[in-house]
Amino acid sequence: MGTKYIKPTESELEILQVLWERKIASVRDVHEVLAKTKEAGYTTTLKLMQIMFEKGLVKRDSTLKTHFYQAATSREKTQKHLLGKMIDSLFGGSPTQLVMQALGDHKASPEELEEIQRMINNLKTQ
Amino acid sequence: MGTKYIKPTESELEILQVLWERKIASVRDVHEVLAKTKEAGYTTTLKLMQIMFEKGLVKRDSTLKTHFYQAATSREKTQKHLLGKMIDSLFGGSPTQLVMQALGDHKASPEELEEIQRMINNLKTQ
DNA sequence: TTAAAAATACGATAAATTTCGTAATCAGCT
DNA sequence: AGCTGATTACGAAATTTATCGTATTTTTAA
Numbered sequence: 001m002g003t004k005y006i007k008p009t010e011s012e013l014e015i016l017q018v019l020w021e022r023k024i025a026s027v028r029d030v031h032e033v034l035a036k037t038k039e040a041g042y043t044t045t046l047k048l049m050q051i052m053f054e055k056g057l058v059k060r061d062s063t064l065k066t067h068f069y070q071a072a073t074s075r076e077k078t079q080k081h082l083l084g085k086m087i088d089s090l091f092g093g094s095p096t097q098l099v100m101q102a103l104g105d106h107k108a109s110p111e112e113l114e115e116i117q118r119m120i121n122n123l124k125t126q
Numbered sequence: 127m128g129t130k131y132i133k134p135t136e137s138e139l140e141i142l143q144v145l146w147e148r149k150i151a152s153v154r155d156v157h158e159v160l161a162k163t164k165e166a167g168y169t170t171t172l173k174l175m176q177i178m179f180e181k182g183l184v185k186r187d188s189t190l191k192t193h194f195y196q197a198a199t200s201r202e203k204t205q206k207h208l209l210g211k212m213i214d215s216l217f218g219g220s221p222t223q224l225v226m227q228a229l230g231d232h233k234a235s236p237e238e239l240e241e242i243q244r245m246i247n248n249l250k251t252q
Numbered sequence: 253t254t255a256a257a258a259a260t261a262c263g264a265t266a267a268a269t270t271t272c273g274t275a276a277t278c279a280g281c282t
Numbered sequence: 283a284g285c286t287g288a289t290t291a292c293g294a295a296a297t298t299t300a301t302c303g304t305a306t307t308t309t310t311a312a
Contacts, residue, residue, distance in 0.1 A: 009299060013215055027259080044301050046260070051299090065259060065308050079216055080231050083224070086212060087232060089139055090205055095232035098209070099225050099242055103249065105206050106213060106221035113246050116225055120239050120246075123229065135269065153289080170271050172290070177269090191278055191289065 005081055006055050011048055014038070016078065019058065019071040026066050131207055132181050137174055140164070142204065145184065145197040152192050 008016060018030045031045040049069060052058045060069045083098075091097040108116070134142055144156045157171040175195055178184045186195045209224075217223040234242070 096238040102221045112222040
């Protein structure tokens, strides 16, 4: 029985983003990054990270006074889960629909398009 | 100033799915579809749809005793918004990353892959 | 050693979302 | 007209998420 997946809330996702980027960070580290784009008190970030710890979304080292946190799951795993949910709930279960929509709305550079093509060719010969 | 986009909650999204499918539906219609996969009372669905009406997420015809509802925005527009949000919050702003992830995790048929390739070729020659 | 600064813990509140019970309203029968 | 069943309206509770104030602990440095 695989451990039940816990869906992060939006605020939790913001924090995870920082942790994925930094690998490891204190509450203050995270808070300073968030404060650049968001209005929120330090203790709010602290509390959120404590709750994330209780939920098992992050791990932490509390041997020192300042605790250091890191994400408990990889960015890729989270992407996969949330993408799957979105495909189900918004694209009628069709990943192709999602891909087409993404390519249509959000412009990708020719290089990126090449990259995607290579990937598709790869998938086709398997 | 374009009308402000209202982000549907998860429950609201479930209801919108039904409305997009059926074009138009009563509360009971929607509820019967939801009841197949979800445990919830009739008045819960009713209340949600009433709130959605207040928010402007759905339109309704209340000339008859039984009101008939329809989605106020298209599936495509909603997909675009939520996809954009997900790209920002989870894929570092890169739609290509999202596409690659989607293609990697969720298998698409050869026909679908062809379709995506055609779309890419199309994009490249523009 | 003690005061100031910085960090955590914790409880409480606020806000948003979801759920449901009950009352009022309306249509269709008998 | 009066009863029955279905529907809407509405308020309130329950749940989840986000926010913050205050107390406590710990480190640092004067």
